[in-house]
Amino acid sequence: MNIDLGRINVLGTDAVGLPGQRRFRLFVESVRGSAIMWMEKEHLNSLSMVLDRSLAVISDGEVLRTEAKAGEPARASGIPEDFPAHPTYEIQVGQMKLTYDEEDSMFLLSVTPLEIIVERGQEPQVYMHEKDSITFIFTQEDAQELSSSISQVVASGRPVCPLCHTPLDGGPHACVKQNGHREILQVEEGEDEEE
Numbered sequence: 001m002n003i004d005l006g007r008i009n010v011l012g013t014d015a016v017g018l019p020g021q022r023r024f025r026l027f028v029e030s031v032r033g034s035a036i037m038w039m040e041k042e043h044l045n046s047l048s049m050v051l052d053r054s055l056a057v058i059s060d061g062e063v064l065r066t067e068a069k070a071g072e073p074a075r076a077s078g079i080p081e082d083f084p085a086h087p088t089y090e091i092q093v094g095q096m097k098l099t100y101d102e103e104d105s106m107f108l109l110s111v112t113p114l115e116i117i118v119e120r121g122q123e124p125q126v127y128m129h130e131k132d133s134i135t136f137i138f139t140q141e142d143a144q145e146l147s148s149s150i151s152q153v154v155a156s157g158r159p160v161c162p163l164c165h166t167p168l169d170g171g172p173h174a175c176v177k178q179n180g181h182r183e184i185l186q187v188e189e190g191e192d193e194e195e
Contacts, residue, residue, distance in 0.1 A: 033088030
């Protein structure tokens, strides 16, 4: 299965479910079809960071400076109402590869699916079909909007502890940086204790 959706006209991301139990997805649509690609939050966040770095390199930093000047928070619009209820393709993401075509000024994202096979009485088996992929192309402007949307979606979940960066669930939080379980460095006699 090698699917080329070509130039997309809908590109976005959102999360489904309650904070702490959310599932993350990337959705795309073109004249050739539509796809929903489920992935882990870390993978989605990594895609945003790679897009940001790529845009900064391509534009000699102008894209990031423009965003900083605008000072507007990113807006996550969610999946459009007219997006197909049953997309042409729906996969769990195993791997993503992002490339940039300087000649056409377009990004190409290639997504390799995972297949999870569950047989009664056995552990689930996970396979990545490296020869299979869904690919699509999009503009620099699309990339910038997607990265902003990803940041909004990721930040809208559970708040994280500013010290240890683990999710806060509303109850007591055992922060390893404040609860006495952090590694203590021994100070040798004669060494200055202040650093």
